[in-house]
Amino acid sequence: MEAINLIILLFFLIFILGLFILIIFNLIFELYSQIIKKNSPFVPTIIKKHQDNFDEIFKFLENLGLSGKKFVDLGSGLGFVAFEFAKRNYLSYGIELNPFLISIAKLIKRIKGLKNVNFVRDDIFRYNLGDFDIIYLYQLPAINKKLLSKLENELKEGAIIISHIFRFPSSAKINLIKVVGNNVFFIYRR
């Protein structure tokens, strides 16, 4: 009995230590990513808070004939938006730089048992976007600005870009076709 208790305690301590090391590595990664690389921090889109807006967006996409098409969240964090699109039968992708967030998103995918969602660890500036019909981003304005020429050059004509909170500069060669909520989602067409 004593030995079993000792083994359980040992496993528990190893688990806590592992978790602690992961949190420290994640912190270092985030600091490097945000301070040195000037990347956006991880702040999730709160789906529940914006459920009505999402319903409106899905209706709009359906009217454009884009139901079930290929979707990507650029900087997908824990994958909440990618899961929402997968739930609605889109072929959904999430691209994310942070290895810890990607691992957790993949774990949630397994738990949810969703097959039509994929997470890729990559830099959104390097990943080819030519295949996607709908692009979602929740990035800082400076990142949106930096991404703009890639979106303009790489996306197929008619592709839809949904930006959460932040607009693209007015000089952008993508057209603002709809604003959802009180300046919550800006929808553009390439």
Ligand SMILES: C[S@@+](CC[C@H](N)C(=O)[O-])C[C@H]1O[C@@H](n2cnc3c(N)ncnc32)[C@H](O)[C@@H]1O
């Ligand atoms: C504001 S969060 C949005 C998360 C998710 N899209 C959502 O709405 O719930 C921005 C995410 O972009 C990721 N990110 C920032 N720069 C990136 C880059 N160059 N390549 C891939 N992901 C990046 C961050 O790690 C962070 O998870």
